[in-house]
Amino acid sequence: MNRTEGRVKVTGLATYAAEYPVENVAYAYAVQAQIAKGRVKRVDGTAALEQPGVLAVLSCEAAPRLSGDADPELALFQSREVAYRGQIVAAVVADTYEIARAAAAAVRVDYDADDHDVRLSADHPGLYQPETVNPDLPSETQKGDVEEGLARAERSVDVTYRTPVLHNNPMEPHAALASWDTEGRLLVYDTSQGVTASRATIAQTLGLPPEQVRVVARHVGGGFGSKGTTRPQAILAALASRMVGRPVKIVLTRQQMFDVTGYRTPTIQRVRLGVDAEGRLTALEHMAYEQSSTLVEFAEQTSTPSRVMYAAPALRTGHRLVRLDVATPSWMRAPGECPGMYALESAMDELAYAAGLDPVELRVRNDPETEPDSGLPFSSRNLVGCLREGAHRFGWEHRDPTPGIRREGEWLIGTGVAASTYPTRRWPSQAVVTTRDGDFLVQLAAADIGTGARTVLARIAAGVLGVAPERVHVELGDSDLPQAPLAGGSMGTASWGTAVVRACEELMRDGKEGRADTTEEIKADAKLARHAFGAQFAQVRVSSVTGEIRVSRLLGVFAAGRIVDATLARSQFLGGMTMGLGMALMEETVTDEEFGGFLHRDLAQYHVPACADAQHVEAVWLDERDDRLNPMGSKGIGEIGIVGTAAAIGNAVHHATGHRIRELPITPAKILALRP
Amino acid sequence: MNITLQVNGVPRTVDVDPRISLLDLLRERLGLIGAKKGCDHGQCGACTVLIDGRRANACLALAVAVDGSEVTTVEGLAADGELHPLQSAFMEHDAFQCGYCTPGQLCSAAGMLGEPGPSAVTGDILVDPDLTPEEISERMSGNLCRCGAYVNIVSAIGEVAR
Numbered sequence: 001m002n003r004t005e006g007r008v009k010v011t012g013l014a015t016y017a018a019e020y021p022v023e024n025v026a027y028a029y030a031v032q033a034q035i036a037k038g039r040v041k042r043v044d045g046t047a048a049l050e051q052p053g054v055l056a057v058l059s060c061e062a063a064p065r066l067s068g069d070a071d072p073e074l075a076l077f078q079s080r081e082v083a084y085r086g087q088i089v090a091a092v093v094a095d096t097y098e099i100a101r102a103a104a105a106a107v108r109v110d111y112d113a114d115d116h117d118v119r120l121s122a123d124h125p126g127l128y129q130p131e132t133v134n135p136d137l138p139s140e141t142q143k144g145d146v147e148e149g150l151a152r153a154e155r156s157v158d159v160t161y162r163t164p165v166l167h168n169n170p171m172e173p174h175a176a177l178a179s180w181d182t183e184g185r186l187l188v189y190d191t192s193q194g195v196t197a198s199r200a201t202i203a204q205t206l207g208l209p210p211e212q213v214r215v216v217a218r219h220v221g222g223g224f225g226s227k228g229t230t231r232p233q234a235i236l237a238a239l240a241s242r243m244v245g246r247p248v249k250i251v252l253t254r255q256q257m258f259d260v261t262g263y264r265t266p267t268i269q270r271v272r273l274g275v276d277a278e279g280r281l282t283a284l285e286h287m288a289y290e291q292s293s294t295l296v297e298f299a300e301q302t303s304t305p306s307r308v309m310y311a312a313p314a315l316r317t318g319h320r321l322v323r324l325d326v327a328t329p330s331w332m333r334a335p336g337e338c339p340g341m342y343a344l345e346s347a348m349d350e351l352a353y354a355a356g357l358d359p360v361e362l363r364v365r366n367d368p369e370t371e372p373d374s375g376l377p378f379s380s381r382n383l384v385g386c387l388r389e390g391a392h393r394f395g396w397e398h399r400d401p402t403p404g405i406r407r408e409g410e411w412l413i414g415t416g417v418a419a420s421t422y423p424t425r426r427w428p429s430q431a432v433v434t435t436r437d438g439d440f441l442v443q444l445a446a447a448d449i450g451t452g453a454r455t456v457l458a459r460i461a462a463g464v465l466g467v468a469p470e471r472v473h474v475e476l477g478d479s480d481l482p483q484a485p486l487a488g489g490s491m492g493t494a495s496w497g498t499a500v501v502r503a504c505e506e507l508m509r510d511g512k513e514g515r516a517d518t519t520e521e522i523k524a525d526a527k528l529a530r531h532a533f534g535a536q537f538a539q540v541r542v543s544s545v546t547g548e549i550r551v552s553r554l555l556g557v558f559a560a561g562r563i564v565d566a567t568l569a570r571s572q573f574l575g576g577m578t579m580g581l582g583m584a585l586m587e588e589t590v591t592d593e594e595f596g597g598f599l600h601r602d603l604a605q606y607h608v609p610a611c612a613d614a615q616h617v618e619a620v621w622l623d624e625r626d627d628r629l630n631p632m633g634s635k636g637i638g639e640i641g642i643v644g645t646a647a648a649i650g651n652a653v654h655h656a657t658g659h660r661i662r663e664l665p666i667t668p669a670k671i672l673a674l675r676p
Numbered sequence: 677m678n679i680t681l682q683v684n685g686v687p688r689t690v691d692v693d694p695r696i697s698l699l700d701l702l703r704e705r706l707g708l709i710g711a712k713k714g715c716d717h718g719q720c721g722a723c724t725v726l727i728d729g730r731r732a733n734a735c736l737a738l739a740v741a742v743d744g745s746e747v748t749t750v751e752g753l754a755a756d757g758e759l760h761p762l763q764s765a766f767m768e769h770d771a772f773q774c775g776y777c778t779p780g781q782l783c784s785a786a787g788m789l790g791e792p793g794p795s796a797v798t799g800d801i802l803v804d805p806d807l808t809p810e811e812i813s814e815r816m817s818g819n820l821c822r823c824g825a826y827v828n829i830v831s832a833i834g835e836v837a838r
Binding site: 002003005006009010011012013014015021096097098099170171219221222224251254451567571572574575576577602603604610612614617 | 693707709713715719722749768770774776777782797809810813814816821822826827828
């Protein structure tokens with residue numbers, strides 16, 4: 001069975017948030033702050049309001065009041081304070097998009113500007129230790145004595161890696177279409193990774209009871225975390241619609257997305273590793289320095305994968321955060337694991353060279369019996385299997401580790417390896433299954449952001465019901481359906497699938513209907529270390545003339561529990577790895593230190609991989625089943641593909657050129673700068 | 677001002693704001709949501725349609741500038757409910773995830789298959805090259821897919837190109 005919504009997607013009939021046919025719709029266009037810090041002194045909408053077709057100008061001088069405890073990123077027009085350049089300070093509503101856009105340019109905003117600070121550094125005086133890091137983990141952990149471990153090490157490395165601001169850039173811009181009915185109920189078509197949570201946030205922000213709000217997101221054009229939390233477009237559409245008494249649509253421009261839809265914090269990471277004469281780690285320390293806004297503390301869990309990966313008698317991980325005059329960072333595919341594993345797995349490669357060990361062998365020797373930080377047993381862990389399988393498929397045994405010696409004309413050639421990991425968790429969810437015309441209908445407020453949730457849940461239900469998956473229809477993406485958690489944290493299938501299995505089991509007993517709520521079941525989960533693992537192998541070709549880097553082969557081998565749908569799983573792994581390739585070689589948003597905000601604000605400046613960049617990407621998996629996680633025996637697969645890719649490619653660039661570039665992305669300019 | 681376009685074979689006369697792009701005309705005025713707005717700057721290819729048979733970014737064309745043209749959108753690729761071979765191949769090869777870039781990929785591929793001549797990766801530029809995976813990847817690099825479905829997109833197009 002192919003993707004169940006495939007036909008509507010290839011025929012152009014699938015409706016994304018801005019695409020629902022609504023009569024008499026008006027258009028909103030946002031006006032953004034032109035200073036990085038300060039106050040709005042005055043908003044003059046006169047020239048805008050004079051333009052024919054303009055219905056309203058919203059700003060801190062003219063907007064409905066919102067709930068006092070609203071997320072500051074969503075509390076539009078409630079204050080004169082400007083916390084970052086690009087923050088939404090006003091909006092125009094008009095009959096057409098063309099009028100709204102032109103009128104927005106005519107809104108005059110005067111400011112009192114203060115000095116700003118947007119530069120992250122590892123010695124910033126404002127650095128502090130957050131109490132917890134995302135999602136709710138200790139910010140600091142320590143076991144054993146790192147200094148003692150390093151002192152007795154045969155070989156050690158002390159290296160610092162940097163990753164830039166990264167933007168999710170889903171293809172579908174953040175958009176919302178809001179309308180109020182005569183009873184004061186709000187309907188929002190929103191770009192959302194989870195309509196249950198989005199309904200709660202929108203209701204809370206507007207000071208409404210949740211049952212008065214309905215959020216619909218039948219198709220979502222990618223999110224990668226940026227649509228996991230409610231974004232300002234939903235609130236703006238609702239406010240504007242209330243003001244003008246018509247349905248209002250807003251589609252953020254690609255440029256505006258860079259400012260107000262979240263991004264991955266830049267990181268500075270220091271990793272210290274020591275190894276004894278037998279190749280066993282004596283110490284592992286991983287410290288991450290990162291930023292958040294002055295509005296909200298968002299602390300990316302960057303060094304947490306080092307609590308999971310390798311057996312080290314002395315292990316210390318920590319985070320330091322500084323609050324800058326920037327937008328609030330947020331989730332981007334594999335927050336924490338993605339940047340953290342870039343640093344750890346690059347440092348492990350450096351340690352392998354320092355110790356004269358094969359990098360696969362170094363990882364195998366340090367594979368732990370139990371989770372290093374917590375001491376908990378793993379529900380399953382097959383990192384070594386992934387490394388061995390990948391090494392076999394990649395022809396690793398024939399690799400000469402000497403860097404910088406393989407050449408074909410102008411091209412230097414190298415290979416690299418890195419490990420992948422991602423936690424595998426589940427959240428409580430509800431689901432209902434009923435019979436319909438001899439088929440089955442599964443309903444829950446899940447989201448399909450491109451993962452294939454409909455298809456996977458149909459397969460899961462069909463497995464329990466003992467019918468062909470084509471006979472199961474899945475309805476999702478509507479907050480009126482039974483409550484369900486986000487498509488996020490690689491938890492969708494595990495969370496929703498558990499509820500679907502339980503509902504189907506009840507239907508089998510009842511004959512007509514099954515309802516499930518997995519809250520109690522999940523509360524009773526045993527304490528275990530739950531993670532998926534993988535290994536990625538890269539071959540690169542680096543031009544000694546232009547500095548161009550081509551990834552001529554990228555192989556991922558994953559151990560991610562039972563794979564529910566092989567076609568969809570392969571697509572997810574390939575997609576994650578492709579995004580990881582972008583992180584390694586091209587993705588970067590440069591912060592404007594002079595004026596605040598970002599200098600890169602579109603897809604001509606922020607490069608994501610194009611078709612020709614990702615031609616030789618393969619993903620396979622080991623036969624793994626982990627029955628202690630959930631009834632499917634599955635692990636989440638949406639994020640692990642991006643974890644480790646950048647390190648594998650960076651390690652391959654070192655093998656090709658003999659140089660370590662410790663700051664992503666590895667661009668031709670950085671390669672050319674290596675020349676004597 | 678009034679303009680007339682043949683959209684998917686149907687003549688459409690519309691009174692337009694001269695500032696409206698072809699893309700916004702299709703999406704907001706004609707109810708054809710297939711062509712997608714990803715960047716509005718000709719950088720992502722999600723809005724790709726065929727204008728007089730050639731692939732083009734609908735966001736970069738002012739509607740008034742294409743007055744009198746024939747425009748084919750993804751909705752016009754399937755004839756009488758029969759999917760275009762590319763549409764079937766995209767489904768069979770799982771050549772999309774979120775589906776947002778898909779209409780642009782399909783229109784771009786449909787246009788690309790009819791384009792003669794060499795590309796930047798063609799060896800002998802004096803003969804029309806075979807559409808190898810490398811040629812297809814090169815010729816489809818104006819259509820971004822953030823889900824990273826490229827490997828499957830190339831195999832889907834390759835099947836139709838054979």
